[in-house]
Amino acid sequence: xxxxxxxxxxxxxxxxxxxxxxxxxxxxxxxMGVLNFAHGAFMTAGAYAAWVTMTRLPSSMGVGLRLxxxxxxxLLVGAIVGVVVEVVLIRPLYRHHIQQVLVxxxxxxxxxxxxxxxxxxxxxxVARPExxxxxxxxxxxxxxxxxxxxxxxxxxxxxxxLALLRYTRLGLVIRAGVENRTMVEALxxxxxxxxxxxxxxxxxxxxxxxVLFSQYAGSVSPGQGGSLLIYAFIVVxxxxxxxxxxxxxxxxxxxxxxxxxxxxxxxxxGDLSVVLLLALVLLARPSSLKGATA
Amino acid sequence: xxRPTPATLLRVGLPLLLLAVLAYLPYVPASIPGLLPGxxxxxxxxxxxxxxxxxAGFALSYDVLFGRTGLLSFGHALFVxxxxxxxxxSLSTWSLPLPVAILAALGGTTMLALVVGGVALRVGGIAxxxxxxxxxxAASIIVLRxxxxxxxxxxxxxxxxxxxxxxxxxxxxxPYRYWLALAFVTVAFVLVRLLVRSRAGHAMAAVRENEGRxxxxxxxxxxxxxxxxxxxxxxxxxxxxxxxLVLGGxxxxxxxxxxxxxxxxxxxxxxxxxxxxAVLGGFLYHYAxxxxxxxxxSGVFDVLPDTLRAVLxxxxxxxxxxFVVVVYFAPSGLTGLGGRLIRKTGAS
Numbered sequence: 001x002x003x004x005x006x007x008x009x010x011x012x013x014x015x016x017x018x019x020x021x022x023x024x025x026x027x028x029x030x031x032m033g034v035l036n037f038a039h040g041a042f043m044t045a046g047a048y049a050a051w052v053t054m055t056r057l058p059s060s061m062g063v064g065l066r067l068x069x070x071x072x073x074x075l076l077v078g079a080i081v082g083v084v085v086e087v088v089l090i091r092p093l094y095r096h097h098i099q100q101v102l103v104x105x106x107x108x109x110x111x112x113x114x115x116x117x118x119x120x121x122x123x124x125x126v127a128r129p130e131x132x133x134x135x136x137x138x139x140x141x142x143x144x145x146x147x148x149x150x151x152x153x154x155x156x157x158x159x160x161x162l163a164l165l166r167y168t169r170l171g172l173v174i175r176a177g178v179e180n181r182t183m184v185e186a187l188x189x190x191x192x193x194x195x196x197x198x199x200x201x202x203x204x205x206x207x208x209x210x211v212l213f214s215q216y217a218g219s220v221s222p223g224q225g226g227s228l229l230i231y232a233f234i235v236v237x238x239x240x241x242x243x244x245x246x247x248x249x250x251x252x253x254x255x256x257x258x259x260x261x262x263x264x265x266x267x268x269x270g271d272l273s274v275v276l277l278l279a280l281v282l283l284a285r286p287s288s289l290k291g292a293t294a
Numbered sequence: 295x296x297r298p299t300p301a302t303l304l305r306v307g308l309p310l311l312l313l314a315v316l317a318y319l320p321y322v323p324a325s326i327p328g329l330l331p332g333x334x335x336x337x338x339x340x341x342x343x344x345x346x347x348x349x350a351g352f353a354l355s356y357d358v359l360f361g362r363t364g365l366l367s368f369g370h371a372l373f374v375x376x377x378x379x380x381x382x383x384s385l386s387t388w389s390l391p392l393p394v395a396i397l398a399a400l401g402g403t404t405m406l407a408l409v410v411g412g413v414a415l416r417v418g419g420i421a422x423x424x425x426x427x428x429x430x431x432a433a434s435i436i437v438l439r440x441x442x443x444x445x446x447x448x449x450x451x452x453x454x455x456x457x458x459x460x461x462x463x464x465x466x467x468x469p470y471r472y473w474l475a476l477a478f479v480t481v482a483f484v485l486v487r488l489l490v491r492s493r494a495g496h497a498m499a500a501v502r503e504n505e506g507r508x509x510x511x512x513x514x515x516x517x518x519x520x521x522x523x524x525x526x527x528x529x530x531x532x533x534x535x536x537x538x539l540v541l542g543g544x545x546x547x548x549x550x551x552x553x554x555x556x557x558x559x560x561x562x563x564x565x566x567x568x569x570x571x572a573v574l575g576g577f578l579y580h581y582a583x584x585x586x587x588x589x590x591x592s593g594v595f596d597v598l599p600d601t602l603r604a605v606l607x608x609x610x611x612x613x614x615x616x617f618v619v620v621v622y623f624a625p626s627g628l629t630g631l632g633g634r635l636i637r638k639t640g641a642s
Binding site: 029035037093097098099102106107108109110111113114116117118226230233234236237241271272274275278279283 | 421424429
């Protein structure tokens, strides 16, 4: 029972990370129809920004405090990268969806290579504060605290994004834009600016996901963002392309399935069962998942 | 190209001439300093050119999906890897003779394409891209986990040398492997040309241009797209087989997401939907990838600051950045750019 509980909580924690990685992707896709391959690069940028900040800050500061500062820096870096990418690379290719995908593909390849050139291909260890490394007893199981941290951050983000979408003017424009972009433009609202904001937001969330994932893995490496991105893609497709609630449900389902299958079957089956889950969802309910015919 | 006779001559004669020149290269002892390592017919150059040709064939196979049918697939590496691994595994683990192993590799890849394509085509557009990526990732995981010691994990799987004709093995036989690669590209080139001019090829073009309209006109677009995936995967699997023979084994890098993305880069660099474009893109991509590493190590960039040098020594950085530039300024790729220049000079 205690093992089961540990695995479930770990699965939920992993699902929380997947949600962090996928929510920005889903938001950008839903509003702009852009499949952002550079999202992995945003995550890598955030993770490395945090890692560099933590190593540069004086070690007299506590690890937890350094991590907090690093998270803030990573959020800023992610937002700036997102905004710059949108303005410089995505905006000129407005409505050319395939070209937008191609540009983000090129960007992701170049960014990973650049990171690899500067900091090397090997994983670098990141310092983890005691809060993240400790365990807590729950119904007889010793559960690492960091799982709950990821869960809390993901739930806070989910709530925050929902509130943003429901109760603010920006959220109203985003929701309307997802529904019918041309109509929103015809009503005299600057959708362009909303795109930039959403990209910045997506970049910041991706950076946060990158930092937390590097905490989960205990290290940063150039390919980390890319491997997380693939699960984020799966989550976005299962969740219904552009729906935030769907993304959240799919993220936790994927995390749970992966962890349970990895433990109760052979290690590695979990990753495959996620792809199997995707295939099953596609076969069972393809109509709810129809992507834009770009 | 208004008069048909010279145009036909050009269309048939030029590829034949190029093929003759390429087939003669192993007899040319000259060396081109800077461009190729050592003499042209030396083993280093031969091996490099052979690999470049195999990549040209990979790009041709992917262009059947992306350039001809408009399917943005991120899973094409899966079929290349399937061809390569099915060959090496059936040669060493199952001890099949070479012809049977090749048939098994091609048959297995085609079946895989039917199943994966059949599932993935249930969604369209961007979702299709994501789903194919997921399938390719699953293959990558299987290969790296090394079930039963069959795939060799991160080490890759070496070709069983005893099962292969001796002229394909060893450093001094590099020219034979080069000819094998050349034969593969030629076969792929001819097949793609024939396909494009057939009824099925026209149907693919119709689906690419406007899928809704093609459906209204009575085409079963699902079947057309599945056919494109199967044909492209068959050629990709054949490429995987040749790749394994030329390089003496299968490597897990063939299953990586990076390789899948690089296929897309090759086709777009050369010019999507153009046979020459794909050939040129695949060839140049691998050539640049292989040669830029040496340029990075040779001290060309030594005058630059450390960080910039470290970044520029990564071939993928240069290729990725160049790719972005091409998407912006030469959307029809290098061949499209060349064609435009020729037309411009012809007009003036």
